[in-house]
Amino acid sequence: MKCEKCGAEVKDEEIFEFRGMKVCEDCYFDLMNPPRTCDPWASYAAKKEAERKGQDILADLSDEQKKLLDLIRNRGRVKKEEAANALGVSEDEAERIFSTLHHMDLLKGEKKGETIYWTSVN
Numbered sequence: 001m002k003c004e005k006c007g008a009e010v011k012d013e014e015i016f017e018f019r020g021m022k023v024c025e026d027c028y029f030d031l032m033n034p035p036r037t038c039d040p041w042a043s044y045a046a047k048k049e050a051e052r053k054g055q056d057i058l059a060d061l062s063d064e065q066k067k068l069l070d071l072i073r074n075r076g077r078v079k080k081e082e083a084a085n086a087l088g089v090s091e092d093e094a095e096r097i098f099s100t101l102h103h104m105d106l107l108k109g110e111k112k113g114e115t116i117y118w119t120s121v122n
């Protein structure tokens with residue numbers, strides 16, 4: 001017999017009944033699970049897209065920016081002097097690199113007492 005929804009030819013034993021309609025298995029599950037406005041796949045895709053963009057940002061970083069980011073992600077947090085020493089640059093230069101990464105929302109400053117630490121946003 002024919003599915004009353006899509007018209008596909010279906011064997012009698014593979015017909016499902018949904019609110020009086022005789023439909024094939026595919027249509028039956030479509031009717032049982034109508035597409036919802038909050039589509040988990042849509043938010044999943046959006047998340048993947050954001051991750052992909054995040055990786056693109058990292059690919060665009062200069063070597064010094066990557067070094068600072070790695071350093072901070074490894075240590076959790078560093079002081080400006082420590083970062084400058086580890087990178088072999090002046091504190092002003094370290095500050096400039098930090099400020100770029102700060103604008104990209106990758107790093108942030110954190111004040112503990114009188115000391116300012118640089119730490120990773122994630």
Ligand SMILES: [Zn+2]
Pocket residue numbers: 003004005006007008023024025026027028
């Ligand atoms: Zn059907």
